[in-house]
């Protein structure tokens with residue numbers, strides 16, 4: 001079964017972790033492996049379970065190509081928080097049963113935990129915050145997301 005790894009790299013200042021907020025989805029761009037039709041901004045919620053048509057199994061997401069009707073199931077195999085170091089890290093492994101490929105991803109919403117334990121939430125890629133309690137900058141810059 002094809003497996004895809006979502007990877008993230010960022011230049012962080014006083015950041016301990018970056019992670020998806022529970023019950024918020026990853027936003028994925030797919031391309032159909034059969035007819036190359038793109039399907040963008042598809043929400044994948046790891047907590048979701050839905051039945052697979054004509055099967056007893058369940059999946060996070062059923063996705064069908066609108067052009068060639070190729071059907072796919074998409075499942076999250078594992079997730080890890082990004083640790084605040086400037087290097088690419090695998091943060092989510094996804095398995096696809098079918099021919100779709102993941103070409104891009106982003107968080108709908110994510111959480112940053114600073115080295116002092118303060119929590120910030122963001123929808124934007126780059127975060128520039130000031131933690132008044134600990135009198136320090138909390139920054140996430142130069143964000144690069146890729147799919148391996």
Ligand SMILES: [Zn+2]
Pocket residue numbers: 032033034035036037065066067068069070
């Ligand atoms: Zn297709």
